[in-house]
Amino acid sequence: MYRNFENLNEDKKQRILEASIQEFAEKAYEEASTNVIVKNAEISKGILFHYFGNKKRLFLYIVEYCLQLLVTEYRKYPLQKSGDIFDRILELGLIKLKITHANPTISRLVLQAFLNTPETIRPEIQDKYSKLSNEFVPPIFKDIDPSKFRNGVDPKKALEMVMLFLEALQVKYTKEYMGREQELLGDMDKIMEEYKETIEILKYGMYPA
Amino acid sequence: MYRNFENLNEDKKQRILEASIQEFAEKAYEEASTNVIVKNAEISKGILFHYFGNKKRLFLYIVEYCLQLLVTEYRKYPLQKSGDIFDRILELGLIKLKITHANPTISRLVLQAFLNTPETIRPEIQDKYSKLSNEFVPPIFKDIDPSKFRNGVDPKKALEMVMLFLEALQVKYTKEYMGREQELLGDMDKIMEEYKETIEILKYGMYPA
Amino acid sequence: MYRNFENLNEDKKQRILEASIQEFAEKAYEEASTNVIVKNAEISKGILFHYFGNKKRLFLYIVEYCLQLLVTEYRKYPLQKSGDIFDRILELGLIKLKITHANPTISRLVLQAFLNTPETIRPEIQDKYSKLSNEFVPPIFKDIDPSKFRNGVDPKKALEMVMLFLEALQVKYTKEYMGREQELLGDMDKIMEEYKETIEILKYGMYPA
Amino acid sequence: MYRNFENLNEDKKQRILEASIQEFAEKAYEEASTNVIVKNAEISKGILFHYFGNKKRLFLYIVEYCLQLLVTEYRKYPLQKSGDIFDRILELGLIKLKITHANPTISRLVLQAFLNTPETIRPEIQDKYSKLSNEFVPPIFKDIDPSKFRNGVDPKKALEMVMLFLEALQVKYTKEYMGREQELLGDMDKIMEEYKETIEILKYGMYPA
DNA sequence: AATGAATGAGGCTTCATTCAT
DNA sequence: CATGAATGAAGCCTCATTCAT
Numbered sequence A, B, C, D: 001m002y003r004n005f006e007n008l009n010e011d012k013k014q015r016i017l018e019a020s021i022q023e024f025a026e027k028a029y030e031e032a033s034t035n036v037i038v039k040n041a042e043i044s045k046g047i048l049f050h051y052f053g054n055k056k057r058l059f060l061y062i063v064e065y066c067l068q069l070l071v072t073e074y075r076k077y078p079l080q081k082s083g084d085i086f087d088r089i090l091e092l093g094l095i096k097l098k099i100t101h102a103n104p105t106i107s108r109l110v111l112q113a114f115l116n117t118p119e120t121i122r123p124e125i126q127d128k129y130s131k132l133s134n135e136f137v138p139p140i141f142k143d144i145d146p147s148k149f150r151n152g153v154d155p156k157k158a159l160e161m162v163m164l165f166l167e168a169l170q171v172k173y174t175k176e177y178m179g180r181e182q183e184l185l186g187d188m189d190k191i192m193e194e195y196k197e198t199i200e201i202l203k204y205g206m207y208p209a
Numbered sequence E: 001a002a003t004g005a006a007t008g009a010g011g012c013t014t015c016a017t018t019c020a021t
Numbered sequence F: 001c002a003t004g005a006a007t008g009a010a011g012c013c014t015c016a017t018t019c020a021t
Helices: A001-006 A010-026 A033-040 A043-050 A055-075 A087-100 A102-113 A122-141 A156-176 A182-188 A186-204 B002-006 B009-024 B034-041 B043-050 B054-074 B085-100 B104-115 B123-141 B154-174 B181-186 B186-204 C002-006 C009-025 C035-041 C045-050 C055-075 C085-102 C104-115 C122-141 C157-176 C181-186 C190-204 D002-006 D009-028 D034-039 D045-052 D055-075 D087-103 D104-115 D122-140 D155-176 D183-184 D188-206
Strands: none
Touching: A001 A010, A001 A043, A001 B009, A001 B154, A001 B186, A010 A055, A010 A102, A010 D104, A033 A043, A033 A055, A043 A055, A055 A102, A055 A122, A087 A122, A087 A156, A087 A182, A087 A186, A087 C055, A102 A156, A102 B002, A102 C104, A122 D104, A156 B154, A156 B186, A156 D104, A182 A186, A182 C085, A182 C190, A182 D188, A186 B123, A186 B154, A186 B186, A186 C085, A186 C122, B002 B043, B002 C045, B009 B034, B009 B054, B009 B104, B034 B043, B034 B054, B034 C181, B043 B054, B043 C181, B054 B104, B054 B123, B085 B123, B085 B154, B085 B186, B104 B123, B104 B154, B104 C085, B154 B186, B154 D034, B181 B186, B186 D055, C002 C045, C002 D045, C009 C035, C009 C055, C035 C045, C055 C085, C055 C104, C085 C104, C085 C122, C085 C157, C085 C181, C085 C190, C104 C122, C104 C157, C104 D183, C122 C157, C157 C190, C181 C190, C190 D155, C190 D188, D002 D045, D009 D034, D009 D055, D009 D104, D034 D045, D034 D055, D045 D055, D045 D183, D055 D087, D055 D122, D087 D104, D104 D122, D104 D155, D183 D188
């Protein structure tokens, strides 16, 4: 079904994608309007449903598309495979921040998809996320030297904790700079510093003295 | 305007409160329907708007009501005024968790209010939250002994970080147990353990060896 | 029925009158809201209907009140009983203009009452107007010297024509200065000039060379 | 947007136009109900807004439609290009009267549009009117022989005055015969006579003895 | 493949009036 | 006299989806 859409001529395909991303990024799923999308994409009502069947399928397609797009961005920054895990994680956080800043609309859509989604479709979003997580997270945690951790700290759980924290920091900044993404660039140094301090504390807390 | 509502006979007042909380807890602001509320509260369309003017005002009133309700719960657990700040924070986290578990619908509404709120009313929600924060957070941070922190760690920022982290943990569990709050009770020991481990690491990271 | 209202304590009576005039002046009858009136007058819903029975009766009372108020104003300017009819008419027009300017809200209400009234109540408004006309117009036309008119001009119809014209001029200015009544004062000289020119032409057209 | 409406099949288009004109002619803008329109036009709620977006746009479209319709009628009566300006104006007034009589509903709608319009849309109505005025009025005033006017009479202002007067006469009759347009035909001779007398007086007043 | 006409339920809100207290 | 709770129809408008062309 989506095959047909993907074979569409590039121009119209782009118009549909852009209008959809725009709408789903700035409004939650239920508030987003297919009417607005077709108007902005300058396509007919029918064609949207011809390609996507219904709003939900359109939404899931767009979310998938954006996730893939972000994934592509990630791949441009090859992670250093060795070295201390905390350095790797810090690096990851900064990459995430850069990508968010460089793709504000897409990032916002993904955020919306995770936060403001009705229960009918939340599971499918979670599913997509899990798949990506399974692909991306393990490499980060590969080749960890568990001996580096001090006694009483479970390395696996500790790292989960770090990830959770970075995510919280990420969400905090994303919300804070919502609508004024430009300023984020200027404050990047300050933010990086905060990231570093945080990681430093965690590292200090998990490694032996 | 709300005065009138509050002088209403208890039965009807409760029906309206319950129906509203129910609806706003399970659906985001825009998805929530005043029609559903009046139907479940068994009142007429008009009377709801007679008391609250419009949907937004109703929502803000309900959010305020729920926040106050949670605040009342909090007050039942007097914080130990002295002792190590990390112990205090850990205690707070557990209280928060207990209250969330004991008031799942109300907690969910508050969560919704923070996450799924359109930009028209987000500021007013933030405002309510700030006021409460200003009242609740300082006592927690009172009488901190800054000399306990190791060199290179700014106590104020460090504690901000701890709070952010606990919040992230809170959100994680709230989402995880959404809809199956009963199980949370059974898992409470496990969760407490996780809280403790986390705090331990942070403490370890912030205090000198 | 209105008797009761009129015996009300002066303060509340004034609040009701002012709120009603305000509302009916700025909105047409159907758009005007009794809800808004009670809110602005700071009275209860019930009391308004207690005194006036329904919206229509309230409106008619207010219109009558305003008409009487304007009449009172008129009486402050005793018309010169003798002299040329055109001079008298010119004088009348200027008085009307001054009163309109001095009582913009009330004048606007009266204008609304004549223009934007649903057919259910239009006749009763017309009726009020007729009664006042019957009282006011004849004195103006008293003691006209028909011999002054040139042959072929029916004095009665000619004067009707003059009145119609002055009214048109009045409506023109009222509309033109709607919302910026202050400026009308400054332009009064210019307007007076236009009145005079007009009257001059009509006089010239109706009197023999 | 209106394009789509205009390409609609003639039958439904007519039903929508008629129902709208009917409703807006007999009620002021705010009192007119889109519900009544769709019921009388036998169309669904949605389709009306599909074509016109909102009530205001529908109204403006209908006003424009009616103005154009009246303009078409006007063009059927080619004005005599030469001759005395007063004769031309008299002729124009009579044409206007005839057209009003022949198209009572449409004329009434246009009158409503000018008189009973909320301030939100009044400017746009004025704008439409101005555009038509700019097209229609100048030809009427072309080739005026200013030397015909007596000293002390500014030809331009004098003619403005004549137009204003004719309009007042027009409004007077339109209101007077509202709802019994048939009788207007029978009284046409009498009305023509009044027009003539009026013009005669003005002419007499503006030309030298 | 593509259009856009069509639906009608549901969205929030306002309304004048009544009546028990 | 006075209050304000209560009604529920009607207001305008939006919605996702279908289907004939």
